[in-house]
Amino acid sequence: MTCEVAPPHGADHTLIEERIRLVKDYCDAINITDNVRGIPTMDSGICAHFILKTGAEPIMQMSARDRNRVLYESQLYGAYALGIRNIVFITGDHSLLGTHPQTKTVFDLDSVQAIQLAKHLMGGTDLSGAELEGVPEFFLGATFNPFADPLELQAWRVEKKRDAGAKFFQTQAIYDLERFQIFMTKVRPLNVKVLAGIIPLRSKKMAQFMRTRIPGMRIPDEVVSRLEKAGAGLESKEKKAAICAEGLLIAEETINAVRNIQGVHGVHIMSVGWEESIPGLVEACNLYPRPILR
Amino acid sequence: MKLKPNADILEMLEGYEKIVLFGDSGCAQLCDVGGILQLEAMEDFLIQNNKKVLGYVFVEGGLCDIHATTLEINDNMNMLREADAFLIQACGVATQVVTDLIPEKESFPAVDSIFLGVMPERFVHHETCVMCGECVLHLTAGICPIARCAKGMLNGPCGGSMDGKCERDGETDCVWQLIYNRLQSLGKLDNIRRIWGIRDRSLSHSPRTIIHEDF
Structure with a gap:
């Protein structure tokens, strides 16, 4: 069980500590995102450091959009020095979808190559072949989107990421179980660890925003109409509460369903700013208390 | 232009x-x-x-x-x-x-000056080459991922490719879908099944000079 918390959109690190405190007993590790859609938030490595300080285990995301190979190497050394061990490499949503569309994107590497780079550093030399003063040792992770096209090529990318060195995978948020099952038939033979992605929905507007503005998201009509029906005939606060409850129920059902799919080893809940929902959801799925790891 | x-x-x-x-x-x-x-x-x-x-x-x-x-x-x-x-x-x-x-x-x-491309019809232009310094078209079925993928990916597509379109907008074709379709019809999908290693970007560092040997 891993959870994702949103890094602060500013310099207040107490926010990250607050968000972590809400979820840390309900998961085994906490994922921290890296400037999603190019919207600047506190550095994922720095946030991972604050996660460590609370006694939780961080998973640091690194996107290829904003850094070249030099910065990758430098930040990976720093991350290891801070005690960060789990890194998830992502290509990164295009910044044209975010709040800073005027920026220059980098994409010196893609996510597969970034994993190759990290794996290379673990061998004791940098990309130039120079010996490292201290060799980092990471648990390398990656992501895949079961809903992206073309399906065969997306499955090959999972294989490429595995071959590059990825040991575990987070998936895009799952609402379309049928398609996820089809994709898992391609992933199962690869023998990788898969954490199925879950985002609890809290409004119809959110579902629609995700459908249109978040890349690679497939939300079936029936999910949206379930939210609609839940709120039907209700007003203001009651309506909101009913829709949130339905969103959590959908998430709970999805968690229970994916746990029965062969090849799924865990669940990755992305709270997208709704950290308060995580404890109840984890409890509802009978996944609390978490086993003691250390 | x-x-x-x-x-x-x-x-x-x-x-x-x-x-x-x-x-x-x-x-x-x-x-x-x-x-x-x-x-x-x-x-x-x-x-x-x-x-x-x-x-x-x-x-x-x-x-x-x-x-x-x-x-x-x-x-x-x-x-x-x-x-x-x-x-x-x-x-x-x-x-x-x-x-x-x-x-x-x-x-x-x-x-x-905006890009180097083709003009399929008057007044319409598409970018197709970024003069990266190391042409890969022989491996990608004559379709350039560096110029035509919004992220210039070599191990594409990213997770934002849906229904043949790029995540950036609903109109741009996902070039990796085009490459996949054409390599499939050519029976050469193996070209993109292997990992494409880290690229030498120094080939595209400006300013560049070429001096051809006299012949």
């Missing part, structure tokens, strides 16, 4: 009265920025704004052909001597060629 907004052109020509326009029958004309029609339109516009247009230098072929441009300049030397400034209705290369050939006067760009 795109002509700059009128206001920008007037701003850069402020303080200069006698102007000579440059265009060519190659890219400048094809892109509708520096053919005879656009030079005439620019002349009308500048006259309306109290400039004098002394005439045109129009190169058959491209202004980037230094030899052809030098011949045209020599033929028009009297007009060019009289001018206060030159307005180049062609790419940034052209503006720099004229700057190099006539350094005693200033050449101004009337155009924003």
Whole structure:
């Protein structure tokens, strides 16, 4: 069980500590995102450091959009020095979808190559072949989107990421179980660890925003109409509460369903700013208390 | 290429009265920025704004052909001597060629050079090459992922490719879907099944120079 918390959109690190405190007993590790859609938030490595300080285990995301190979190497050394061990490499949503569309994107590497780079550093030399003063040792992770096209090529990318060195995978948020099952038939033979992605929905507007503005998201009509029906005939606060409850129920059902799919080893809940929902959801799925790891 | 907004052109020509326009029958004309029609339109516009247009230098072929441009300049030397400034209705290369050939006067760009591409029909242009310095088209079925993937990915597509379209907008084709489809029809999907290793980006560091061996 891993959870994702949103890094602060500013310099207040107490926010990250607050968000972590809400979820840390309900998961085994906490994922921290890296400037999603190019919207600047506190550095994922720095946030991972604050996660460590609370006694939780961080998973640091690194996107290829904003850094070249030099910065990758430098930040990976720093991350290891801070005690960060789990890194998830992502290509990164295009910044044209975010709040800073005027920026220059980098994409010196893609996510597969970034994993190759990290794996290379673990061998004791940098990309130039120079010996490292201290060799980092990471648990390398990656992501895949079961809903992206073309399906065969997306499955090959999972294989490429595995071959590059990825040991575990987070998936895009799952609402379309049928398609996820089809994709898992391609992933199962690869023998990788898969954490199925879950985002609890809290409004119809959110579902629609995700459908249109978040890349690679497939939300079936029936999910949206379930939210609609839940709120039907209700007003203001009651309506909101009913829709949130339905969103959590959908998430709970999805968690229970994916746990029965062969090849799924865990669940990755992305709270997208709704950290308060995580404890109840984890409890509802009978996944609390978490086993003691250390 | 795109002509700059009128206001920008007037701003850069402020303080200069006698102007000579440059265009060519190659890219400048094809892109509708520096053919005879656009030079005439620019002349009308500048006259309306109290400039004098002394005439045109129009190169058959491209202004980037230094030899052809030098011949045209020599033929028009009297007009060019009289001018206060030159307005180049062609790419940034052209503006720099004229700057190099006539350094005693200033050449101004009337155009924003945007990309290298194809023109499937008049007025429509698509970017297809970024001059990366290491062509990979033999492996990608003649379709360039570096120029045509929004992220320039080599191990594409990213997780934002859906229903054949790029995550950036609903209209741009996902180039990796196109590459996949065509490699499949060619029976060469293996080309993209292996990991594409980290690329040598020094090949695309500007400024670049090529000196061909004499043959």
